[in-house]
Amino acid sequence: MLGLEIVLIISVIAIAFAAYLGWYVMKKDTGTEKMMEISNAITEGAKAFLKRQYTTITIFSIALSILIFIAYTYIGKQEIGILTSMAFIFGAFSSGLAGFIGMHAAIRTNIRSASAARRSLNEALVIALRGGAVSGIVIVVMSLLGITVLYLILGMLGHPVTEIPFLIVGYGFGASFVALFAQLGGGIYTKGADVGADLVGKVEAGIPEDDARNPAVIADLVGDNVGDCAGRGADLFESTAAENIGAMILGVALFPVFGIAGILFPLVVRAFGLIASIVGIMSVRTDGKEKPMKALNRGYYITAGLATVFLYFVSMDLLNAAAYPDAATYLFGAGVIGILASIAIVWITGYYTESDFSPVKKIALASKTGHATNVITGFAVGLESTGLPVLVLGFALIASYALGEATGIHYGGLYGTAIATMGMLSTAAYVLAMDTFGPIVDNAGGIVEMGKEKGMAAEITAKLDAAGNTTKALTKGYAIGSAALAAFLLFSAYLQDVGKILNLETVAIDISKVDVFVGALLGAMLVFVFSSFAIRAVGNTAFAIVEEVRRQFREIPGIMKGKAKPDYAKCVDICAQSALKEMVLPGIMVVVMTLLVGILLKWEAAGAFLMVGTISGILMALFLNTGGGAWDNAKKYIEEGQHGGRGSDSHKAAVTGDTIGDPFKDTAGPSIHVLIKLIGTLTLVLLPLFI
């Protein structure tokens, strides 16, 4: 029977493989001196920001871990308090480390991909994806190892197997707490810089994107790394952690049926998902004629196919209960539903955000009648795009539940949904690699542009950048889908925990009770107000950048003629300060509001707060992510020469839509993924205070 040994073995293999990928990337050349100079500026800026951001996060984390300890002590559960706050710190540290490593790899890869773009599309593509894969693999391995290590330590401390998953919850909370700040801070940074640079550069001064004369250009490139790499890394680190924990807690409920195999199952599935992803990553190459996106999609399908095969064998091995002969087959079916659902959501996201389909074309067409109609149409597309993914998620939940129930096992239905989540997340490492690919090639394009490389290099990075935009949109669809399923797992963990504490067989969250309904209302409200704060933070940061760039243009003569060098560092610094300042309020609001709802309205209202907050969050994130992606590509579609092309009035309207979409898709939307899971782990950890 498969067990922890195989998880550890695969983890070691995966780490070795990530090291190999790192070595593969590092041995590539770093291009011209000019390119190196830009790359160094980006590296410096990113490191400086991360250092300051992590300092802030560390302070908050320590404060919160102390609070957790005090709260548990107050209710007389000091020992659990110690374990939970230790697990919290460990989760926070792991998440931070995962983000750091991912970003570290990305900022080393971008210049090498840029340099390779001077030679061949395939080489540039392969370098960028493999560099991104370092981050993807490390994140998944770390979430896997973190939980495995905790599991082993707690076992050695003498805690019974069925207790351990409840004690690991703090790990997920730590991970989501850091993820919220990483994604918020990074998201505010990247879009504050991007919007600010665009407003003052493209719109006011009329210079192209990534032009070296724009003092905010380095801040913009740094932003891609701290927002997309470190931010999304922390986001998916948390999804996998939350899913592992939620599924393990359910595994406890199924202990009488599967024994320890049910608890270890999620870890083993995740480990084999890593192998599938590694094969997928290595399979990506292009002959130069094929579009990069096609090659990346092929890799994804290979990963998903392999993951299905592995899932089959792991299910047959671990979920074979003599009393329930068909259980393994049914539960495998639930896992397949999860994999299919993730493919469907990625496809739907593509439909709404790629210029081959009608939604983006409609936005481009509406740009002909001006800024307002572009925005109205994009808004309508974003809202509409929530429909199909919700149907898919609803179907996946109900079908996987039904399959789980068909096993005849008590709690089988819920375990079915858990396995669907595992299925969806089994391709996580590949998806993360695709995602990190985005900012890497974006940066590579910037380096090529600023390094004044013309001809083939610019053409190739432009192609890769277009693919990167698509992957960034698709992976956001995947992230929200998996966040939704992981959140559902957290609900059932919450209910299991309530049942355990109150000694109830079944626990209901009856939303028709007035206090529970108000809890639900507040959960939905949190999502709206949180989004407001996130979006406004970008506006404020962009405003600060605009003022600074205007000042530099005014006070440093010769910048526009390319004779004087702008003060890049000053813009990087302003962005960092503003992002750190602005991430605090929304971050604290989430924690405080959850705490207040739980303490004042108690556990049932807190459950409704969590569930309806999650529902609103799923819809809002889908709307913001997809709307933003569609606006972005409508602009690109016009830039390809449609409706008057670059410089036309249509183009100006499309640039407005794109700018509006920036904080939607790269700050507020992704932060909501994290928000959802954070409320989930937070209510779980604080539950004893709510009863």
Place this chain on the structure above:
Amino acid sequence: MLGLEIVLIISVIAIAFAAYLGWYVMKKDTGTEKMMEISNAITEGAKAFLKRQYTTITIFSIALSILIFIAYTYIGKQEIGILTSMAFIFGAFSSGLAGFIGMHAAIRTNIRSASAARRSLNEALVIALRGGAVSGIVIVVMSLLGITVLYLILGMLGHPVTEIPFLIVGYGFGASFVALFAQLGGGIYTKGADVGADLVGKVEAGIPEDDARNPAVIADLVGDNVGDCAGRGADLFESTAAENIGAMILGVALFPVFGIAGILFPLVVRAFGLIASIVGIMSVRTDGKEKPMKALNRGYYITAGLATVFLYFVSMDLLNAAAYPDAATYLFGAGVIGILASIAIVWITGYYTESDFSPVKKIALASKTGHATNVITGFAVGLESTGLPVLVLGFALIASYALGEATGIHYGGLYGTAIATMGMLSTAAYVLAMDTFGPIVDNAGGIVEMGKEKGMAAEITAKLDAAGNTTKALTKGYAIGSAALAAFLLFSAYLQDVGKILNLETVAIDISKVDVFVGALLGAMLVFVFSSFAIRAVGNTAFAIVEEVRRQFREIPGIMKGKAKPDYAKCVDICAQSALKEMVLPGIMVVVMTLLVGILLKWEAAGAFLMVGTISGILMALFLNTGGGAWDNAKKYIEEGQHGGRGSDSHKAAVTGDTIGDPFKDTAGPSIHVLIKLIGTLTLVLLPLFI
């Protein structure tokens, strides 16, 4: 003891008073021939649209009433089927009639208010408000009488008092079904015309708003009537009807305590609310120096104050149960909470949409850096504006529930929330008068502008128009607040009904069950996709108008020089056709989706669909209404000379924001109010199919 007699007497008085107001308005002069000509064109256009719209609605209503009958027959409850479909038709007819009368009064008032504006601010204000009051009073009386008449008829047919409220549900469903189409069709019409006229007039041709050379100008003025008068009239007709029915159903649960008085209580409170509103309306006047808004607010506070006094006496008279000595006092307290909540929400809406406060100022400031920052900031303001009203609603629900529970009566808590709703809606007639005041003075301004009246008249109508914009925003806050509370009443009616059918003492909607959770997810999704369809419909209609106006400018030479008359009727016609076509899909989607969720996932999921759909609807409507209102006033603030004033780049950016806000605040937002109540009455009527 007060009873049905007093309701009938007050209804007769109120009708007589509305007739007096109509007479008062009609005896006023109709200004110059030029003004009359414009007014006639508006009247013609509005009547033509209403005729076509009501034809479509009639067809749908008849079809649906047949479907209701068939469905009930299918489950073997033919008699209830007949009664419900008759009540449905009656409710639909009443709602349509109320909208028709309101609009009829408004289009006769606007020209008289315009003419009076040539003489005095006070006269123009008083005429406009009293003309609006005709609509407000008639709507409230009709919803009251409709239910009273049904109550009497069903009593005569031999149905026991405790059965009747369940049979009246069809009336509410009919009212909300018509309201949805009236608000959607009217909203699409008004904003399609407005946005289209602005895009091609203000932005492209550079002519002012309401300029007679713009072929779409009459369509724009017609739109104010069919959207704001007929639409919002149907909306609040439905709120009052839903509240009456929901409260009466709860009254049935309290029959053992209060007897028939508990069932009649909502009708009596409503009747006295009419008296309070009439006094409030008659109290409004200005010395010409005072801002019109101040006079209108004073009238509102007088109405609210009087309503509180009346509520006290009615509570003491009807809710005096010997076994529960403090019940009347506690329940009166719950009613006061409702009145205070409505004042708080109106105040908060004012804070977010009036240019005296920081949110609107921030949007205006953000216009300095362009279209995108204007939109981003307005978007953030709209999202943020959901926070405080939700806190107020949450507090009102919990506090009124607690007061109701303190009575010690079984179901007392729910009855407390019902009475809070009654308190909130007791000022409905006054609020409706203020609301209809908006389109009347908007039209008056248009008539003055197109009639080429200069000087004092233009100045006075501009002042009134500014007040009208504010009242429109405030009444939307009120409408969503009352929709939220009315919806909560509909939930409890739903649960009562489920309990009655299944013979259960308590009924729970357990959102942690997978199918119930999916129902909730789908409810939230419906709100997002519905909003998308509503917003897109405006875009499509505006697009058609832009094409037509461009054609007229091209093919009819001399329009721009004022030498040839544009073909106004053609634009009116295009708007009408497009609005009718576009309202069908979202309208049908609501009915079909509710039906499918109920039939496939059953009553508990349908309950969650209703509740979480309502929660999302409240938030989305608050966001859309307030965001739209804030953008509108940010533009006006700049037009008053801030940040460069009219014609500056800031102004252009602010016009973009205003145009985007148009379909938000006048189409999608108000339609969501109706949507919420429609799902409530729909699930209630179809419940037997869901079990």
